[in-house]
Amino acid sequence: MAEVVHIVLPAWQFAAILAGPLILLAAAAAGLRFLVRRRSVSGEDRDWSVPPLADAAGATLFHRWDVRCKITALLAYSFLVAALEHVTPALAALAVSLLALVLARSSLVRALTRLLAVTGFLVMFLVVMPLSAPALPGDTVLVIDGVDWLGFNLRGLYKALAIACKGVAVALLMEPLLTTAPLPVTLHGLTRLGIPDMVGQMVLLSHRYLHVFRHEAERMAAGMRVRGFRKRTDIETLRAVANFLGMLFVRSFERTERVFDAMRARGYRGRFPAPEEPRMQAKDLLLAGAWLALGITLILWDRFFQHR
Numbered sequence: 001m002a003e004v005v006h007i008v009l010p011a012w013q014f015a016a017i018l019a020g021p022l023i024l025l026a027a028a029a030a031g032l033r034f035l036v037r038r039r040s041v042s043g044e045d046r047d048w049s050v051p052p053l054a055d056a057a058g059a060t061l062f063h064r065w066d067v068r069c070k071i072t073a074l075l076a077y078s079f080l081v082a083a084l085e086h087v088t089p090a091l092a093a094l095a096v097s098l099l100a101l102v103l104a105r106s107s108l109v110r111a112l113t114r115l116l117a118v119t120g121f122l123v124m125f126l127v128v129m130p131l132s133a134p135a136l137p138g139d140t141v142l143v144i145d146g147v148d149w150l151g152f153n154l155r156g157l158y159k160a161l162a163i164a165c166k167g168v169a170v171a172l173l174m175e176p177l178l179t180t181a182p183l184p185v186t187l188h189g190l191t192r193l194g195i196p197d198m199v200g201q202m203v204l205l206s207h208r209y210l211h212v213f214r215h216e217a218e219r220m221a222a223g224m225r226v227r228g229f230r231k232r233t234d235i236e237t238l239r240a241v242a243n244f245l246g247m248l249f250v251r252s253f254e255r256t257e258r259v260f261d262a263m264r265a266r267g268y269r270g271r272f273p274a275p276e277e278p279r280m281q282a283k284d285l286l287l288a289g290a291w292l293a294l295g296i297t298l299i300l301w302d303r304f305f306q307h308r
Contacts, residue, residue, distance in 0.1 A: 008144075083302075085302055097170075188274055
């Protein structure tokens, strides 16, 4: 039986191994935030409209794909990707997601912005798992000279890399899934797949009016700053913030009542009109089958053609 291999390193080399990837990830995140800020509209020309989820161009394969087949196939493929255990198949799944992103002509900045939400979680895995994974026979462990109790297990690093690649692959795949059809069409497809219709209506209205309430909060905050309000750690700041939240709740509640009255005046009786959708064709089923076959191929590769 193979024994655990210990590689003793000086403290500075061990610190460089730990800090190097973290510095690169932090620099990438900072650069992405800077890029997003440069693309945003500032000053008096701020755009108060609701940002659309779907891209305007509809000439790609993902745009023409039946939404029911697209949701079923991509979600099933995502679950298969999440079941991978090794780094190489996970990297292949990441490459497939990047290819799908290119084929769908999705915004790269928006896709990378989506990744910012999971970056901290994935970085935690990359740091904690190599330091906490138990040493098994055949493992290679990096240790600091004179500090035997702290080891960096390369097997734990590979497991963390596999988890990170899977998370990024699934997160990137949500762009072709959600941005290649209007939100009402996607929600109607979910309804036809068995999701309650009321859930779809709640999601649709929430997407619309969360942005409205955010804009209302930004206008109220701007008004407070114009009147000299500055955040401090005192009771007056707490009282002002409490009044701000209470007024925002009251305005939001009044707005929802006006919106609901307007919907009823326009004939709303508990259901939105169903959007027009093309009929499901054989090519839609074939494309869904191709994605499922790709996911099963990755699983077979991971289970039977990777050394443990």
